[in-house]
Amino acid sequence: MSRDPFGPRTALRADPLLAAFNAASMISAADVQVARRLGVLAHESDEQVLLAVALAVREVRAGSVCVSLDDVRTLVQAEDDEAAEDDTATVPTLTDDLPWPDPAQWRTALAASPLVASGVDGPADRPVRWVDGRLYLDRYWRHEQTVRTLVDERLRSGPLTVGSRLLADETHRFFPSPGDARQRLGAAAAATSRLTVLTGGPGTGKTTTVARLLAVLQSVAGPDLRIALAAPTGKAAARLQEAVRAQVAGFEDEQDRRRVGEPEATTIHRLLGWRPGSSTRFQHDRDHHLPHDVVIVDETSMVSLPLMARLLEALRPQARLVLVGDPDQLASVEAGAVLGDLVARPPVADGLPATLAAVVPADLPTDPGALTRLRSGVVRLETVHRHGADIGRLAAAVRAGDGDQVLEVLRSGSAAVSFVETAGEGPNQTEVAAVRQDAESAGVELVAAARAGDVAGALHALDEHRLLLAHRRGRAGVAFWAAQVEEWVAEAVGAAPGPDASWAGSVWYPGRPLLVTANDRDSGLYNGDTGVVVADGEGGVLAAFGDPSQPLLVRPHRLPSVETVYAMTVHRGQGSQFQHVSLVLPPVSSPLLTRELFYTAVTRARERVRVVGTEAAVRAAVDRPVRRASGLRQPLSG
Numbered sequence: 001m002s003r004d005p006f007g008p009r010t011a012l013r014a015d016p017l018l019a020a021f022n023a024a025s026m027i028s029a030a031d032v033q034v035a036r037r038l039g040v041l042a043h044e045s046d047e048q049v050l051l052a053v054a055l056a057v058r059e060v061r062a063g064s065v066c067v068s069l070d071d072v073r074t075l076v077q078a079e080d081d082e083a084a085e086d087d088t089a090t091v092p093t094l095t096d097d098l099p100w101p102d103p104a105q106w107r108t109a110l111a112a113s114p115l116v117a118s119g120v121d122g123p124a125d126r127p128v129r130w131v132d133g134r135l136y137l138d139r140y141w142r143h144e145q146t147v148r149t150l151v152d153e154r155l156r157s158g159p160l161t162v163g164s165r166l167l168a169d170e171t172h173r174f175f176p177s178p179g180d181a182r183q184r185l186g187a188a189a190a191a192t193s194r195l196t197v198l199t200g201g202p203g204t205g206k207t208t209t210v211a212r213l214l215a216v217l218q219s220v221a222g223p224d225l226r227i228a229l230a231a232p233t234g235k236a237a238a239r240l241q242e243a244v245r246a247q248v249a250g251f252e253d254e255q256d257r258r259r260v261g262e263p264e265a266t267t268i269h270r271l272l273g274w275r276p277g278s279s280t281r282f283q284h285d286r287d288h289h290l291p292h293d294v295v296i297v298d299e300t301s302m303v304s305l306p307l308m309a310r311l312l313e314a315l316r317p318q319a320r321l322v323l324v325g326d327p328d329q330l331a332s333v334e335a336g337a338v339l340g341d342l343v344a345r346p347p348v349a350d351g352l353p354a355t356l357a358a359v360v361p362a363d364l365p366t367d368p369g370a371l372t373r374l375r376s377g378v379v380r381l382e383t384v385h386r387h388g389a390d391i392g393r394l395a396a397a398v399r400a401g402d403g404d405q406v407l408e409v410l411r412s413g414s415a416a417v418s419f420v421e422t423a424g425e426g427p428n429q430t431e432v433a434a435v436r437q438d439a440e441s442a443g444v445e446l447v448a449a450a451r452a453g454d455v456a457g458a459l460h461a462l463d464e465h466r467l468l469l470a471h472r473r474g475r476a477g478v479a480f481w482a483a484q485v486e487e488w489v490a491e492a493v494g495a496a497p498g499p500d501a502s503w504a505g506s507v508w509y510p511g512r513p514l515l516v517t518a519n520d521r522d523s524g525l526y527n528g529d530t531g532v533v534v535a536d537g538e539g540g541v542l543a544a545f546g547d548p549s550q551p552l553l554v555r556p557h558r559l560p561s562v563e564t565v566y567a568m569t570v571h572r573g574q575g576s577q578f579q580h581v582s583l584v585l586p587p588v589s590s591p592l593l594t595r596e597l598f599y600t601a602v603t604r605a606r607e608r609v610r611v612v613g614t615e616a617a618v619r620a621a622v623d624r625p626v627r628r629a630s631g632l633r634q635p636l637s638g
């Protein structure tokens with residue numbers, strides 16, 4: 001990539017080695033500055049060391065916990081990089097042409113540097129740490145060590161005592177059918193282990209398992225267990241609470257309903273006692289434990305390494321922790337992919353399969369991989385209960401990284417999955433016709449319901465079709481496409497019978513789809529919530545959010561900051577589902593085009609997903625799993 005030598009992305013006065021990597025976009029000017037400043041403080045001027053530090057800073061910015069020198073030449077990801085927000089950013093591909101230091105010399109220089117603490121037991125006061133071929137900013141090393149140590153302690157601490165017979169009866173009572181084996185196993189694991197990781201794709205019954213698990217736990221280890229439900233975002237917490245309460249209300253036995261009550265869910269930050277002004281210190285910490293006996297976290301894929309470290313520290317050692325999520329989705333915006341790491345790491349304890357064999361012997365997995373993961377407390381739900389087998393097949397092929405299979409499903413002519421194969425990198429007007437049709441018909445329905453004051457109808461119409469993009473800006477970004485959809489809808493609504501001209505010019509026009517962009521406790525709205533402006537029947541308007549059967553209604557002047565949402569990024573869509581999804585892929589060169597992005601996007605669809613782009617873009621996405629470097633997946637040497 002050519003670079004303006006005086007532009008803001010160019011590091012001035014950089015040493016030749018750092019300058020070469022900066023010029024190739026492998027490290028930013030800010031990465032170079034941090035490395036240089038640390039070098040000055042520690043009296044380190046060896047350019048090889050400073051380059052490694054700059055790469056470590058860059059990697060944390062891109063979501064990794066450390067930089068692995070073995071993999072560094074193939075590093076290409078810039079998942080949530082500021083620079084990658086618009087679609088002019090490209091994947092750096094020049095890695096082999098760069099003046100890489102000799103690997104052996106590089107390692108020797110790092111191990112001997114006064115800037116670097118070498119090994120697990122190296123000095124505690126150095127800003128950078130070198131362990132098993134990985135270089136960490138020391139703060140991230142400490143977060144990782146906290147997670148490793150506390151997770152291992154939980155897994156090694158032996159089973160919790162509960163009556164095996166009662167547990168077997170209760171798991172079978174709540175998960176009665178033969179097809180519920182994994183859900184039974186998950187519930188039994190959560191009752192006996194201090195750490196359970198419950199994973200599965202969309203619609204595999206994770207939330208259902210959580211709700212029934214609450215009843216099982218109260219029955220076998222209660223009755224008055226203090227249980228916390230939490231999620232990384234306010235929106236995810238609100239959804240969890242709603243889904244769990246709906247499940248509990250459906251329990252047949254009144255005693256079960258009473259035992260579980262009406263659980264509240266909150267954000268992890270609020271659970272830990274967030275202190276305004278500090279993102280790292282909480283009221284509950286290693287010295288002031290949470291009072292809960294059970295903590296269940298949903299959407300754990302979005303939890304960063306630092307936050308997971310704080311949560312683990314704040315738990316009482318004897319409490320049960322259940323982490324629920326889909327590790328194949330996009331990881332947290334901040335560094336780390338803890339859920340994925342916990343699923344992939346080698347087991348540190350043996351006991352759980354034997355404990356569970358005494359409770360649910362017929363439900364133990366026979367597949368060796370699943371049995372190995374069970375030793376780390378991991379139970380994966382595999383059966384998809386929602387309809388949409390073709391979307392499931394597509395998602396499975398994406399997870400498996402099988403580009404041929406992905407294209408076969410996309411081209412299969414299925415009613416649920418379609419592929420608009422574009423001639424160029426962006427779709428032309430003809431290629432975009434089907435997206436336009438869906439966006440228009442959803443928009444017309446939305447406006448009609450909103451004008452009629454039909455809140456439930458408007459909220460249903462809001463989730464009818466969603467256009468998802470990788471980028472915020474640029475030709476393949478949200479800003480461009482949202483304006484396009486708004487224009488289409490305005491034209492379609494203008495042509496529809498009976499438009500109501502009295503709203504013309506108002507920003508609060510009925511049918512305006514809203515995205516909340518800040519948390520607001522007063523109104524009960526969270527960053528990421530979507531809603532719609534509806535007529536109140538008295539000449540005014542209300543904004544409606546949430547569950548169509550129990551909507552939250554807010555007067556416009558009480559709203560926190562909102563945007564119009566005719567399209568959104570896949571990141572924004574994470575945690576939500578829509579009837580129909582259209583995904584417009586960015587160019588092959590986009591660093592955001594990854595397997596996780598593609599998987600997250602297609603699994604947002606309940607009924608139908610349409611992918612718009614080139615075959616090359618589909619293959620590139622499937623071939624590029626985001627590799628967030630971390631040491632959690634490897635055992636420590638010595």
Ligand SMILES: Nc1ncnc2c1ncn2[C@@H]1O[C@H](COP(=O)(O)OP(=O)(O)OP(=O)(O)O)[C@@H](O)[C@H]1O
Nearest residue numbers: 180183200201202203204205206207208209385386
């Ligand atoms: N054992 C089961 N038998 C039959 N239906 C089930 C079972 N478990 C869950 N379901 C149903 O499957 C659907 C999806 O379940 P649930 O919402 O719990 O999945 P999930 O994994 O949490 O999905 P998502 O991640 O999309 O929120 C629900 O309609 C639920 O009632």
